[in-house]
Amino acid sequence: MPYDYKPYAYHRPPGLTAPEPRHKVAIVGAGPIGLAMALELAQHGVPSVIVDDNDVVSVGSRAICWSKRSLEILDRIGIGARCVEKGVTWKVGRTWHRDREVFTFDLLPEDGHKMPAFVNLQQYYVEEYLIEAAQANALIDLRFRNRVKAVEQAADHAVAVIETPDGDYRLEADWLIACDGARSPVRAMLGLDFDGELFEERFLIADIEMAADFPSERWFWFEPTFHPGQSALLHKQPDNIYRIDLQLGWNTDPEEERKPERVIPRIEKVVGHRDFRLDWVSVYTFQCRRLRNFVQGRVIFVGDSAHVVSPFGARGGNGGLGDVDALGWRLAGVVRGEAPEAALAAFDRERQFGADENILNSARSTRFMSPEDGVERLFRDAVLHLANRVDFARPMVNSGRLSRPCVYPLVAPDATGLPEVSRPGAVAPDAPLADGWLLERLGVGFTVLAIGCAAPEVPGARALALPVTPELAARYLGGAGAAVYLIRPDQVVAARWTACGVEEIAAALTASREGRT
Amino acid sequence: MSLITAPNIADVDGFYARLLATHRGLTDAESAALNARLILILANHVGDATVLEQALALARDGAGKPA
Numbered sequence A: 001m002p003y004d005y006k007p008y009a010y011h012r013p014p015g016l017t018a019p020e021p022r023h024k025v026a027i028v029g030a031g032p033i034g035l036a037m038a039l040e041l042a043q044h045g046v047p048s049v050i051v052d053d054n055d056v057v058s059v060g061s062r063a064i065c066w067s068k069r070s071l072e073i074l075d076r077i078g079i080g081a082r083c084v085e086k087g088v089t090w091k092v093g094r095t096w097h098r099d100r101e102v103f104t105f106d107l108l109p110e111d112g113h114k115m116p117a118f119v120n121l122q123q124y125y126v127e128e129y130l131i132e133a134a135q136a137n138a139l140i141d142l143r144f145r146n147r148v149k150a151v152e153q154a155a156d157h158a159v160a161v162i163e164t165p166d167g168d169y170r171l172e173a174d175w176l177i178a179c180d181g182a183r184s185p186v187r188a189m190l191g192l193d194f195d196g197e198l199f200e201e202r203f204l205i206a207d208i209e210m211a212a213d214f215p216s217e218r219w220f221w222f223e224p225t226f227h228p229g230q231s232a233l234l235h236k237q238p239d240n241i242y243r244i245d246l247q248l249g250w251n252t253d254p255e256e257e258r259k260p261e262r263v264i265p266r267i268e269k270v271v272g273h274r275d276f277r278l279d280w281v282s283v284y285t286f287q288c289r290r291l292r293n294f295v296q297g298r299v300i301f302v303g304d305s306a307h308v309v310s311p312f313g314a315r316g317g318n319g320g321l322g323d324v325d326a327l328g329w330r331l332a333g334v335v336r337g338e339a340p341e342a343a344l345a346a347f348d349r350e351r352q353f354g355a356d357e358n359i360l361n362s363a364r365s366t367r368f369m370s371p372e373d374g375v376e377r378l379f380r381d382a383v384l385h386l387a388n389r390v391d392f393a394r395p396m397v398n399s400g401r402l403s404r405p406c407v408y409p410l411v412a413p414d415a416t417g418l419p420e421v422s423r424p425g426a427v428a429p430d431a432p433l434a435d436g437w438l439l440e441r442l443g444v445g446f447t448v449l450a451i452g453c454a455a456p457e458v459p460g461a462r463a464l465a466l467p468v469t470p471e472l473a474a475r476y477l478g479g480a481g482a483a484v485y486l487i488r489p490d491q492v493v494a495a496r497w498t499a500c501g502v503e504e505i506a507a508a509l510t511a512s513r514e515g516r517t
Numbered sequence B: 001m002s003l004i005t006a007p008n009i010a011d012v013d014g015f016y017a018r019l020l021a022t023h024r025g026l027t028d029a030e031s032a033a034l035n036a037r038l039i040l041i042l043a044n045h046v047g048d049a050t051v052l053e054q055a056l057a058l059a060r061d062g063a064g065k066p067a
């Protein structure tokens, strides 16, 4: 069954009748990132208004692969379980060259995490669940068919001029978050532009519905016999929908390639029969680019409006959720007057770092798939040739390095001998507890997590003391008998000690809150 | 570790002849592809990032415009 796009109701906004009081936060765009942003802010008690020019969820086939970290974030804002239940869980990726398998990866080789490595779920479902959660949240005012047509910046607020079916109105907010996508009109209104790379390559993307029994894995082919000289990708989605990406090359006509009479025979070659229904077809070119700065006065860019990547690594939507994670608690602190605006500079710094890592990985994968003539192709082909024969070349085969949370380069207290995976700047690794999961037990604010010892009481943090389990020991202690971790509201490790006083923890907390680490 | 730049192959004339013999009968394109594979094989054998970096710099030295 194709997805049933039900329009959401438009309601006449109050601002058409009388000026609305200034909002704390206005969010432009109800895509996955804008919606998650509003829900994350609401977790921290901050109300927001979201405006979207449209009244349906994302049309067609876009994001499908949601990473473990994204699922943890979505879980925190209330829709993680739904996504996992509806989605197709996977963790193994297999890569072929011609008809030989050359590389296999397993993205979550260890047990003991609440969330799986990846879930495939169509973007329209994720948005549907987010909209439902937002509409049920008293702190969120979600307005469909409200298009921002101009933005003005003042010293301590921003103003959006909004067009509705009933006319225009002005909306003032202390902070305006632009989540209006890759073509961001707000970015253009502020006269800002992207820096980075465009790739001279085209991919055909098709969703087909068929009854088939492909395993829940990511399958990628270089130069497959069914699509000579190019590459292809197959993903399984819920509802018997399969997504197929086919590389077309630059010298092709996108309009021609989109026609069913051309698409259907191509797909027939991939799946080996014609017993499928074409659900969606589009042709994409890709770019890896970003804004130089994401915080621009009172306007903050988050998600695709701030950075775009080619999709082989699933770093677009997942990267945007990383922004949401890093911004929510900080903006809440600033709005509540508990944190200085410098905290937002720390958000900007961290997410530029995150965006650069995503851009680097996505650009490298795209180059490997689509090498320029000459030396790039020479080495790409050399790697594929060797990967058929020797082990060392297999990890060099780059069909996409899938999204993982970055480890922020924090300058923060650390103790030698504790495990790498939980070092300052990394997301606190999940672990099973007697009655649930570690990540569920972390507070909305800062947490002082003590493993194998008493948890010091630090003002502004929740104390959580846990007995040593094998998973906690492996992920948090290494060889140590006990350790104390300061964990940020976004579940990133802020600092850690094997021995410390309350003052040191308090100082690390203040530094983190103020954006100094 | 750092890149060995002193002579290190016992029978250097023999190796040189083997290298050329390995390319015999190949077109220029096939030779270029062989060279690319050989570089990857040897680089993996070396492994050490510092040594590889020094080797890349030495190979680039004097070629074209600065990278």
Ligand SMILES: Cc1cc2nc3c(=O)[nH]c(=O)nc-3n(C[C@H](O)[C@H](O)[C@H](O)COP(=O)(O)OP(=O)(O)OC[C@H]3O[C@@H](n4cnc5c(N)ncnc54)[C@H](O)[C@@H]3O)c2cc1C
Pocket (backbone or CB within 6 Å): A028, A029, A030, A031, A032, A033, A034, A051, A052, A053, A054, A058, A061, A062, A063, A064, A065, A066, A123, A146, A147, A148, A149, A179, A180, A181, A182, A184, A185, A186, A205, A284, A302, A303, A304, A305, A311, A314, A315, A316, A317, A318, A319, A320
């Ligand atoms: C082919 C493809 C495959 C992808 N695969 C993946 C994947 O597997 N995993 C992944 O994580 N990511 C993937 N992505 C990327 C992912 O789709 C995007 O990163 C994600 O949609 C970004 O969300 P967003 O909310 O920032 O922007 P969008 O989803 O673009 O949402 C922007 C919203 O703003 C609204 N808007 C725009 N202008 C205005 C205005 N003037 N006023 C009001 N509202 C406005 C729009 O209507 C829209 O609702 C893929 C993308 C593509 C194209």
